[in-house]
Amino acid sequence: MKIAKILSFMGIMAMTAVLIYGFTKGDFFEDGGELMKNPWGIVSLVDLYVGFTLFSIWMALREKNIPVLILWIAAVMILGFFAASVYVFINLMTSRGDILRFFLGDRKEEILLKERSGERGADHERKR
Known part of the structure; x- marks a missing residue:
């Protein structure tokens, strides 16, 4: 799990750097408009939000606290x-x-x- 911790921390650092770069050097709305004009820009956004949704499903499966879950999903989106x-x-x-x-x-x-x-097995059998 040490490697996972290092990789997730590197993800935080990389995303922090590129977010700062994007917000200081780019125009969010103008550049976003250009992205939406490009078919591959649309593909990239759909791909990204499918990933966000799948990640959010995993969060929903592991979180019991609904308000916390909603805040995390909003943060990811x-x-x-x-x-x-x-x-x-x-x-x-x-x-x-x-x-x-x-x-x-x-x-x-x-x-x-x-x-x-054995509930899982019984549930599985009922679904068949």
Whole structure:
């Protein structure tokens, strides 16, 4: 998990640098308009927001606190992978090396309990 912490921290630093660069050297609305005129600009934005949405689904699966979840999703949709890198870094630090805690968050015990009790298998069988 040390490598993941380093990579997420590098993501924070890289995104901080490029956000500062973009806001100081570019015109958000003018450049955004140019991006929307380019077919590959549209493809890139759709790709980006599909990624944001998938990342948000993972956050929703691991977060129990709905107001906190809403704030994080808003941050990701507005600040992009800067916010996602911060979210990953914080959760890597607070999981203390527990990979299941990192991926499942506050729902770890709930999910493991269901797994152990066979609920997941029973639910899976009912869906068939």
